[in-house]
Every structure is written in C-alpha cells, then in structure tokens.
Amino acid sequence: MIKSILIANRGEIAIRICRTAKRMGIKTYVIRTAKEPNAVYLDFADKVIDFPETDGTVPEFLDIDNLVKLAVDNKVQAMHPGYGYLSENADFAQKCTDAGIKFVGPPAKLIKDMGDKIIAKEIAAKNGVPMLQGSEGSVKDVKEGVKIAKKIGYPVIIKAASGGGGRGMRIVHKQSEMEQMFHAASSEAQSAFGDPSVFIEKYLENPKHIEFQVVADAHGNVVHLGERECSVQRKHQKLLEEAPSSALDATLRNKMARVAVKLAKGAGYESLGTVEFLLDKNKNFYFMEMNTRIQVEHPITEAITGLDLVELQLRIASGEKLPIKQSDVKLNGWAIECRVNAEDVQANFTPSMGVIKQLRLPQGDNIRIDTGIVPGSEITPWFDSMIAKLIVHGKDRKQAIERTLSALERFYIKGVKTTIPFCKAVLHNASFCSGDFDTSFIETKLESLVYREPDEELMAALLALYQYTHETVPEVGPETGIDPWVLNRRIRNL
Amino acid sequence: MTTKKPSNTNKLIALNSDTNAEYEFSVRNNYEYRYNRCPIRIDLVQEADGVNVLSCNGMRYPYEITQQSANTYSITLNGVSYNFSIETPFSLSRKRMLAAKAGISKKEVIKAPMPGKILDVFVAEGQTVGNGESLLVLEAMKMQNTIATHMKGTVTKVTVVPGKTVGKDDVLIEIKAEQ
Incomplete structure (x- = not known):
C-alpha cells in the first residue's frame, strides 16, 4: 500500500x-x-x-x-x-x-488517448460503443467541414480534439454559419488547449447526458458503479446531478453498463473512469467521451453504492486487486448533488467575488456537504467558482428531491451570491420532477432561473420600505427624554 | 377643546427597478404598514451567528442590504437580489413621465456582462444591424461569448477594438433604434 x-x-x-x-x-x-x-x-x-x-x-x-x-x-x-x-x-x-x-489515475498513454477526442472515438468504436456520425479524424478547413455537414445533415457540432469542459465547441445549424463557427471553435481550442484541431459530429438536439462510473484494477478486473444523470447544464457546465437516472430502466442500464465495461476492458483501462453518453428521445445512446479522473459529482455514486471511490483509486494505485465484484455492487435509493457556485445567477451566472461573511450549513443523516470554505474565506478570481457541493440521499427520487429542497432552505451563505436559488428552481420545476428533461432544460423548461417563495418579492419591498421609513426618523436616545412622535402629536394638537 | 385625531398616513410605493412591479403601502406613523388594506408586520432580527433574518407571517428569510443610496435599496433576500426604490405617488408619476419621454429616442447600450478580453468586433459605427445580429466576441474565463443585439437599429458608438481588456459593465457598443 x-x-x-x-x-x-x-x-x-x-x-x-x-x-x-x-x-x-x-x-x-x-x-x-x-x-x-x-x-x-x-x-x-x-x-x-x-x-x-x-x-x-x-x-x-x-x-x-x-x-x-x-x-x-x-x-x-x-x-x-x-x-x-x-x-x-x-x-x-x-x-x-x-x-x-x-x-x-490511469497510465499516461491512456490519458493521452482518451484526451484526444479523435483517438478516443476510434478506441470506442473499435470496442463496439455506438457512435454518432461525423468526420473521420480532424477537419482541416471550412470547405471540408461543409462537405461533411452536407453528408451527415445539419445541425452539426464542431468540437476541439483536445477539448473538454465545453470549450472549443460550436453548434452549426446551417451552412452559412459554418465559416464563423469553424473559426470560433478552432481559435478557442487554440487558446484553451494549445491545439487548434477540431472534428465534426452530428449534433444531437437536446439529448440527455448520462455517464457511467467504471473502476478497473491493474489485473484486468473492471466493475461499473451505475450511472449518473447530468442533464441540468448550462453552456456544457454541469450544475445539478443525480444518480441513478430516471430515464433508464434495468434493461437499458445493463446494456449501457456492458458497453462501458467493454470499452474499459478493451482499452486496458486502469483506475477510476467515467464513460459519458448522449441519450436521445428514442433511448438510443452514443459515445461522447471518457474522463480519466475522479469527477466532481462522484459523491452521488458513493451515496447510492456505499463505496468510497477515492479509496478504490488509492488501492488500485497501490497495485491491489479490486476489493469488489460486480455482484457486490448494489444501487440503493437516490442521490442528488447541487453545485453551490459563487455566481450571480440573475446576472447570467457571472462569478461573484467577495468574502464569506457567514455560512449556515444544513445538517442531517442524509446530507453530505463537501466544501473548502469557512466564514472569512475569500472568493477570488484565481480559482473555480464552485465553493461547495450538497449531496442528499433518499430512498427514491421523490424523497431525494424533497430532502434536497429542505436542505437548500437551511443552506445560507452571506457575502457572495450563489447558485442555491437556482438549484431550488430546478427542484421545484414540474418537468424536472417528472423526469421529462434534457440538456435544453434551462433554456426551455425553467421559467425563472431563481426560485422565490410566493410572497418573497413583497417581503423585499417591505424591507426596502422599512429601511426608508426608519432612516428618516431620528434615533431616540434615553437622554432626549421625549419621544419625537409624542412631541409631534402635541404640536399638532396645540 | 376638540380632539382631532392626527392623520399621519402616507402612501408609499416600492418600485422594483428591474421589473417595474409596484407595491403600494399605506404607512402610518412611519412604522405601521398596510398592504391591500391588511396590516403587515415585519421583524428584523440578528441571530446568534450574525445572520440577519426577516420574519413576517411566520416565514423567515435571511437578508442582506447590499447597497443603499437616497431612496434606492439593493437587497438580497433568501439568496435572490432585488432593487427597489421607494416613491411617493408624486415622485412615481414624475418618474413615469420621464421614462415615457426617454422612450421616444430608444437606444440599446451593450455592456460587458463580465470582465474579459475583446477578441473580435463585427460592426462599425454607422452600420445598421438586425435583431439578434452578432456584434462582438468577448473572451472571459477562457470561454468565447458572442454578444448580440436585441434590437434593429444603427450602431452609434463602438468603444472597443479587438485585444482590449474590459471590466464588467463597461460600455462596448451603443445602438440607436430604428424609428
């Protein structure tokens, strides 16, 4: 060890x-x-x-x-x-x-291969993972892009070969947009990853984002730990995740899991990994990419499997065999993760900087909070805006949603604006609750980006009024003796 | 001696500056509030951990007044921001009149939604643009954001060039609406 x-x-x-x-x-x-x-x-x-x-x-x-x-x-x-x-x-x-x-983590060669989206696609295709139609390898110029798009049909998506995190990605709906989008994707890829090469894929409109957690040891054993649904995203940034996904039944889950495990085995994978899929309305799924690290949203998998993923990582890194077999993995209940980011949702999710003045964290048996801040912490532009993760476990989806909402109501951060009111809006949304949502959720289903209690705006109005009326009134000290109101009344009655 | 009850009741309106929603209150003696003829009472408490809490009608919301000047207040209540100004019926009608006047020469001021670097500017002064047309590309946090106009009109001012670094809310482009 x-x-x-x-x-x-x-x-x-x-x-x-x-x-x-x-x-x-x-x-x-x-x-x-x-x-x-x-x-x-x-x-x-x-x-x-x-x-x-x-x-x-x-x-x-x-x-x-x-x-x-x-x-x-x-x-x-x-x-x-x-x-x-x-x-x-x-x-x-x-x-x-x-x-x-x-x-x-996995050996350098695997990180390199999976990091290059073009090679990753080749590996996935070779191992029988369903793929979206697209360019073979990188696309060298706009002309070639137009040709490919014509063949597979618009809309298409241009992606950076070394991309990730939503950077260097552009959707093209018609031919006239190709030139601008191609250059935009390519130059963003160059500035973010130092590699301008891009490839083109059929763009799946409004898919669900489903990912499978796999774990592999150096001895060829691979186990999957079920899926996570990360369809609540904005500009390809995940904001709220859940495990399992309401879109999958046992048959589809098994099918997708088998594909993910086969890919990991075929690639000679080692350590913790995530196979990301796009799932369309007809429940067809396609390979998106494989992440070769621990994910931000790993705690929801821990919540429903009872496993410690970091422990598995460290055991595998020590050369140990996986301590679990596939039959040991039982998915229990439902878990939701809310990302609490220091962002002003009402100002288009711009980063909110400042000092954490106060922090109230909800507590309870089913609540886990992973955070690196305390009162006094400073939120600076140097680092990522994610300041805390709230992970809540319930026996089923309905209970998980209710418990998460109740936890969010008790979660308060003073000093910066956060995505807490946004997470509440998601969990109160009827489409989200019914499971009928996809990656277009925020644009199409969410009427308001922040949740407000029914009379909350009235309360805010009242607070402003209170401030206004109390400012104009002089403070009454004990030494003045006479209440100006009494004095006022007396004068009027003279 | 006749005892006439002092009438010290004012009408005050809280105007949401973002949505123009109005909340009309009648205020008696500066501390008794009525909304829709019902008395309404709020309590502001600072709790043991220093969090300010507004309680009203059995609900409790943490709040913070982030900015105030004259009769305008920026409030964060339950994590959501509101901007209110407190108006008298007279000041409100004056405000409405001024707004109606300003509306005649409508213009759109494009401001930087976040700090970043201008990568590309697609329009020049004097150019006519359509609704939704791309104006420029702003790179922030390594993401390229294309900023578009929300109205049809003429570009009257371009204050940036590619390569310029801008702060949040810096004016980038001004557009005058088509008459």
Whole structure:
C-alpha cells in the first residue's frame, strides 16, 4: 500500500482526498500557495508544503515540473491530481512515473488517448460503443467541414480534439454559419488547449447526458458503479446531478453498463473512469467521451453504492486487486448533488467575488456537504467558482428531491451570491420532477432561473420600505427624554 | 377643546427597478404598514451567528442590504437580489413621465456582462444591424461569448477594438433604434 501522497489540488477535493487517505493510514501532503495561504484545505493534511516562488506565469497547480520536484524532494510516494488542473494531463502522469512517483489515475498513454477526442472515438468504436456520425479524424478547413455537414445533415457540432469542459465547441445549424463557427471553435481550442484541431459530429438536439462510473484494477478486473444523470447544464457546465437516472430502466442500464465495461476492458483501462453518453428521445445512446479522473459529482455514486471511490483509486494505485465484484455492487435509493457556485445567477451566472461573511450549513443523516470554505474565506478570481457541493440521499427520487429542497432552505451563505436559488428552481420545476428533461432544460423548461417563495418579492419591498421609513426618523436616545412622535402629536394638537 | 385625531398616513410605493412591479403601502406613523388594506408586520432580527433574518407571517428569510443610496435599496433576500426604490405617488408619476419621454429616442447600450478580453468586433459605427445580429466576441474565463443585439437599429458608438481588456459593465457598443 502507498504510504504517502501529495495532493496536487486545493479546495473541497483536497479535503475529500485527505479524509480517505487519513482513514487508510496514508500520510497526506498538500501545497500552500501565495494566493490563499490560509485556505481551509491546509488544515486537513498531515504536512503542508509551501509552493516555491516562481515568475507566476504558470499557475501553481498547473506547474508540472515544480509539483513533481516537490513530491521528489519530500519523498512522497504517490501523486493525486484531484479533478481539473493536471488530472487529465498525460505529460504530468508521465513525469510523475519517470520520477518514480505513482500517479493516481490511469497510465499516461491512456490519458493521452482518451484526451484526444479523435483517438478516443476510434478506441470506442473499435470496442463496439455506438457512435454518432461525423468526420473521420480532424477537419482541416471550412470547405471540408461543409462537405461533411452536407453528408451527415445539419445541425452539426464542431468540437476541439483536445477539448473538454465545453470549450472549443460550436453548434452549426446551417451552412452559412459554418465559416464563423469553424473559426470560433478552432481559435478557442487554440487558446484553451494549445491545439487548434477540431472534428465534426452530428449534433444531437437536446439529448440527455448520462455517464457511467467504471473502476478497473491493474489485473484486468473492471466493475461499473451505475450511472449518473447530468442533464441540468448550462453552456456544457454541469450544475445539478443525480444518480441513478430516471430515464433508464434495468434493461437499458445493463446494456449501457456492458458497453462501458467493454470499452474499459478493451482499452486496458486502469483506475477510476467515467464513460459519458448522449441519450436521445428514442433511448438510443452514443459515445461522447471518457474522463480519466475522479469527477466532481462522484459523491452521488458513493451515496447510492456505499463505496468510497477515492479509496478504490488509492488501492488500485497501490497495485491491489479490486476489493469488489460486480455482484457486490448494489444501487440503493437516490442521490442528488447541487453545485453551490459563487455566481450571480440573475446576472447570467457571472462569478461573484467577495468574502464569506457567514455560512449556515444544513445538517442531517442524509446530507453530505463537501466544501473548502469557512466564514472569512475569500472568493477570488484565481480559482473555480464552485465553493461547495450538497449531496442528499433518499430512498427514491421523490424523497431525494424533497430532502434536497429542505436542505437548500437551511443552506445560507452571506457575502457572495450563489447558485442555491437556482438549484431550488430546478427542484421545484414540474418537468424536472417528472423526469421529462434534457440538456435544453434551462433554456426551455425553467421559467425563472431563481426560485422565490410566493410572497418573497413583497417581503423585499417591505424591507426596502422599512429601511426608508426608519432612516428618516431620528434615533431616540434615553437622554432626549421625549419621544419625537409624542412631541409631534402635541404640536399638532396645540 | 376638540380632539382631532392626527392623520399621519402616507402612501408609499416600492418600485422594483428591474421589473417595474409596484407595491403600494399605506404607512402610518412611519412604522405601521398596510398592504391591500391588511396590516403587515415585519421583524428584523440578528441571530446568534450574525445572520440577519426577516420574519413576517411566520416565514423567515435571511437578508442582506447590499447597497443603499437616497431612496434606492439593493437587497438580497433568501439568496435572490432585488432593487427597489421607494416613491411617493408624486415622485412615481414624475418618474413615469420621464421614462415615457426617454422612450421616444430608444437606444440599446451593450455592456460587458463580465470582465474579459475583446477578441473580435463585427460592426462599425454607422452600420445598421438586425435583431439578434452578432456584434462582438468577448473572451472571459477562457470561454468565447458572442454578444448580440436585441434590437434593429444603427450602431452609434463602438468603444472597443479587438485585444482590449474590459471590466464588467463597461460600455462596448451603443445602438440607436430604428424609428
């Protein structure tokens, strides 16, 4: 078993990893950066390493050479990248391996292959995963794009080969838009990933986003842990997830799971991975991509399976066999995750910066909150806007929704605006509750982006009125003796 | 001596500046409020952990007054923002009159929805644009956002060039509506 890990990440996920590692007796190292020297995650590790001073051009958690050097200098055995940052960077995984540090994740070659959307599609197709029609390999120019689109029919989607997180993606509805969209996707891909190559695929209008969690050890054993539905998204950013999905029955679940497992096996996958699918109205599913890291939304799978995914990651990284067989995996009840982002939903989800002045977290047996903030924490533009995750478990979907709503009502953050009122709006929405929703949900089904209690606006009006009327009244101190109202009345009655 | 009851009742209107929704209250002695003829009472309490809570009709909402100047208030109630101004019947009618006047020469001011960098500007001053036409591309948080107009008209002002960094709410482009 690994004896020590360096966590090349921050915030809630660093804390999350520390918790499991500690329980397993693994010594944890985290990195202190000058941008948040008093961050909460630092308190959860056994050892805190100061990041060396650099010229600042490369953010700390993207600085491959310095991170590897810190691990070597501190004689740490393994590197956990968390999610985001370098978690899907093949170079980082390779440099860790070269330096004799175990990278917690799949081998570099697999990260590279799955990170290149074109190669990933080839691997998936070879292993029998249903695919959407599209270009074979990258598309070199607009002319070729037009030709392919003509063949497969509009709308089509242009995607960055090295993309992810919704960047470098453009939908083209008709030929006249092709030129602008092609250049936009390509230049965004260049600036975000340093690679301008793009490919074209048939665009599935309003699919559901369903992903399967798979876990594979180095000995060829692969197990799936069911699915998650992540259809509530805005600009391809997930905002609220649930497990399982109401769109799948047992037959379809088994079919999709078999495909996901077959892909992982065929690719020689190792560690935790997520196979993402698009599901259309007729319940046809297509390969989207495979993520080679732990996902933000992993806690909902933990809630319904009772497993600790970070523990599985660390065991696999230590060379152990999977401690579970497929028949051991039982999906129990329903779980929902709300992402609490420091964003102003009413101003088009713009980041909301500031200091957390107060924090009220709901508590209860079925509630889990993963967060890296406390009162006094500063929300800066340096880092991701996600500041907390609320995960609620129930016996079925209805109960999970009710419990999540009740938890959200008790969840309060003062100092920045958050997506809490948005999550409430989703959970109160009839289409969401009936399960009849897809990735167009926010644009088509949600009348208001924020939930308001029936007379909430009146209360706000009243509050403004209260302020107004009380400001214009002089304060009455005990030494003045006479109430100005009494005085006023007396004068009027003279 | 005749005892005449003092009449100290005012009409005040809370105007939602974003939606123009009006809430008319009658206010007596500055602290007794009536809405739709029903007395309404609110209590503002600071709880032990420092959270301000408004309680009314058995409901409790955490609140924060984020900004106030003269008769305007920015309020966050239950995590949702509201902007209200408190008006007298006279000031409200004056406001409406001014708004109606301003409406004649309608224009749209395109502001940066978030801080970022201008990558591309598609229009020039004097150009006519249609509803929904793309004006420029703003890159923020590594995402490219195409900003479009919501009305048909003529571009009267372009204040940015590709490569310029802009702050939130910076004016980018102004458009005058077609008469």
